Amino acid sequence: GENVEQHPSTLSVQEGDSAVIKCTYSDSASNYFPWYKQELGKRPQLIIDIRSNVGEKKDQRIAVTLNKTAKHFSLHITETQPEDSAVYFCAASIDTNAGKSTFGDGTTLTVKP
Amino acid sequence: EAQVTQNPRYLITVTGKKLTVTCSQNMNHEYMSWYRQDPGLGLRQIYYSMNVEVTDKGDVPEGYKVSRKEKRNFPLILESPSPNQTSLYFCASRTIQGKKTQYFGPGTRLLVL
Numbered sequence: 001g002e003n004v005e006q007h008p009s010t011l012s013v014q015e016g017d018s019a020v021i022k023c024t025y026s027d028s029a030s031n032y033f034p035w036y037k038q039e040l041g042k043r044p045q046l047i048i049d050i051r052s053n054v055g056e057k058k059d060q061r062i063a064v065t066l067n068k069t070a071k072h073f074s075l076h077i078t079e080t081q082p083e084d085s086a087v088y089f090c091a092a093s094i095d096t097n098a099g100k101s102t103f104g105d106g107t108t109l110t111v112k113p
Numbered sequence: 114e115a116q117v118t119q120n121p122r123y124l125i126t127v128t129g130k131k132l133t134v135t136c137s138q139n140m141n142h143e144y145m146s147w148y149r150q151d152p153g154l155g156l157r158q159i160y161y162s163m164n165v166e167v168t169d170k171g172d173v174p175e176g177y178k179v180s181r182k183e184k185r186n187f188p189l190i191l192e193s194p195s196p197n198q199t200s201l202y203f204c205a206s207r208t209i210q211g212k213k214t215q216y217f218g219p220g221t222r223l224l225v226l
Contacts, residue, residue, distance in 0.1 A: 009153070044156065100158060
């Protein structure tokens with residue numbers, strides 16, 4: 001089955017700096033890669049996603065890049081703010097199958113003011 | 114308001130006492146799924162359902178049962194809970210067409226003594 005590895009497990013940055021979180025996946029058939037943000041005590045919420053026919057996607061301060069050949073994808077947050085502090089999860093699934101979802105173990109991001 | 118609800122939100126029980134955690138969505142989503150979240154292990158999929166009367170195992174199905182008799186409901190059943198099932202449980206739903214955003218419920222924190 002699919003295996004998703006996420007790094008780093010914790011990340012601390014100064015407000016205004018950029019943060020990058022990386023995930024690798026094992027199943028070359030995976031073609032849908034969402035990122036979720038989970039604030040303390042809250043439920044995970046989708047912040048951005050990318051499909052394998054696209055190499056990069058941006059939404060304001062957030063971007064995701066995908067390298068299908070290397071089987072890795074990354075979340076980039078620019079101009080970080082204290083409210084970006086949360087746990088971030090990547091996930092991988094096969095879109096056409098649409099059933100199984102495999103998540104990374106999460107990255108705890110702390111943005112220091 | 115579009116939402117996924119779970120009940121109960123908190124539950125303390127004893128080993129071997131059968132329990133059910135309910136999940137309901139009002140978005141007419143075909144797909145529903147259960148995850149457990151443990152520290153350092155991210156979200157692990159227990160079971161998922163592509164539609165009524167269609168269920169399948171995720172990565173950690175042992176000790177759990179599900180049913181999908183109605184489109185809106187997807188209960189998680191622990192026939193004989195054990196302490197290693199102490200965890201935070203999330204239900205999620207999404208459409209199987211178009212955007213694959215998963216909407217998560219608020220979570221159920223379960224303690225098995």
